[in-house]
Amino acid sequence: MFLMRPGSGSHAQAVRWATLLAASVAISVVFELVHLPAALLLGPMLAAILLGVNGRAVAMPRSAFMIAQGVVGTMMARAMPPTVLGEILSAWPVILFGVASVVVTANVIGYVLARFRVLPGTTAVWGASPGAATAMVIMAEAYGGDTRLVAVMQYLRVLIVATMASLAARFYLGATLTGGSAADWFPPTHWANLAGTLAVIAAGLVLSRIFRLTTGAMILPMLFAIGLQGAGLLTVELPPVLLALSYAVCGWAIGSRFNREIIAYAARALPTILLAILVLVAICTVYAGVLSSVTGVDFLTAYLATSPGGADSVAIIAASSNVDMSFVMAMQTMRFFMVLFTGPATARFIAGRVSRRDVPFDR
Numbered sequence: 001m002f003l004m005r006p007g008s009g010s011h012a013q014a015v016r017w018a019t020l021l022a023a024s025v026a027i028s029v030v031f032e033l034v035h036l037p038a039a040l041l042l043g044p045m046l047a048a049i050l051l052g053v054n055g056r057a058v059a060m061p062r063s064a065f066m067i068a069q070g071v072v073g074t075m076m077a078r079a080m081p082p083t084v085l086g087e088i089l090s091a092w093p094v095i096l097f098g099v100a101s102v103v104v105t106a107n108v109i110g111y112v113l114a115r116f117r118v119l120p121g122t123t124a125v126w127g128a129s130p131g132a133a134t135a136m137v138i139m140a141e142a143y144g145g146d147t148r149l150v151a152v153m154q155y156l157r158v159l160i161v162a163t164m165a166s167l168a169a170r171f172y173l174g175a176t177l178t179g180g181s182a183a184d185w186f187p188p189t190h191w192a193n194l195a196g197t198l199a200v201i202a203a204g205l206v207l208s209r210i211f212r213l214t215t216g217a218m219i220l221p222m223l224f225a226i227g228l229q230g231a232g233l234l235t236v237e238l239p240p241v242l243l244a245l246s247y248a249v250c251g252w253a254i255g256s257r258f259n260r261e262i263i264a265y266a267a268r269a270l271p272t273i274l275l276a277i278l279v280l281v282a283i284c285t286v287y288a289g290v291l292s293s294v295t296g297v298d299f300l301t302a303y304l305a306t307s308p309g310g311a312d313s314v315a316i317i318a319a320s321s322n323v324d325m326s327f328v329m330a331m332q333t334m335r336f337f338m339v340l341f342t343g344p345a346t347a348r349f350i351a352g353r354v355s356r357r358d359v360p361f362d363r
Helices: 009-033 039-053 062-078 083-090 092-115 121-128 133-142 147-173 191-210 216-230 240-255 260-295 299-306 311-319 325-351
Strands: none
Touching: 009 039, 009 240, 039 147, 039 240, 039 260, 062 133, 062 191, 062 216, 062 240, 083 092, 083 325, 092 121, 092 260, 092 299, 092 325, 121 133, 121 147, 121 260, 121 325, 133 147, 133 240, 133 325, 147 240, 147 260, 147 299, 147 311, 191 216, 260 299, 299 325
16 A cells, blocks of 8 residues: 655645545544544544655644644643533542542653663653643653654553443443434534634644744643633634544644654564553552542542543543543543643653663654
8 A cells, every 4th residue: 555656746745645635534434433532633643654654754734733733722621611620629639649640650651661761761751641642742742752652652542541441331331432423523613612712722823933832832722711711701612624634634743754663663662562551551440449439439430530541532431421520521631731730840850860762763
């Protein structure tokens, strides 16, 4: 597949883009049919990887990637309703302990991966970080990690965690996850809310550029949207088509950086990465049992709250199950912000205390 010779000029670029689009749609449709988590991001990313390893990578304009980050940021804000703050404040000692336990465990695993040279220092930390997967990849790029290896670890963990959470929901409560429909793709649009959401994204992008904030394209729109939602001034409106396009752009930007060497390197590290993911998931399951016994919440709620997968995937599963959605999102939200604010310092700390080695490939 994709063995055509690299060409030059606008015609060659058009052919590459057409191939990328067709492959992205085809793979995403297959992933959606089997209910794969983050299918609309993983499909384009895999399509871009296939082109990249055959020397036909498509360069993604940075401006498009920045806009997509802004959309992802507001999407995350939408999953953090104002009630989350009240839930955090009402049970903050338990939530703080649960969140800190997961973050510390993930950082220890990241340190072990770096110490034994499975992954470079900062890359190991961001790859193990239990935040939203796309956000962690973006943060890794801003703070010196290799986004390709971080993406491998993050999205593989999302797949494993979401699959286990879905099975837990299915067998623990008899819940099932439903697929999408045409109505889901083209719901009625509240144009005023959409205009407000786009204005928030634009403001975040402008300010991040003015102040040269490394992760501002995603973080500022998210913070603005959370604040405006809490004040009752904004309801985030993101049409599914816009979200799908933004996920695709993020997937293309990440996937286009892969080549044969990075695939070979990731394959060699895969058994250890899988072991690290399974250890983290197992420990978080133990935390869930403790949390359930201490707080009295049902085990599935505690499991989803401590689950180290992507917050968006966990939110979808929680919304499809009879669990305490506010408690789940309170812990997921608090953990995301803890990783957001402590991640850069943690990455530098760990990288400074392990033997560094040069990775035999260009970023």
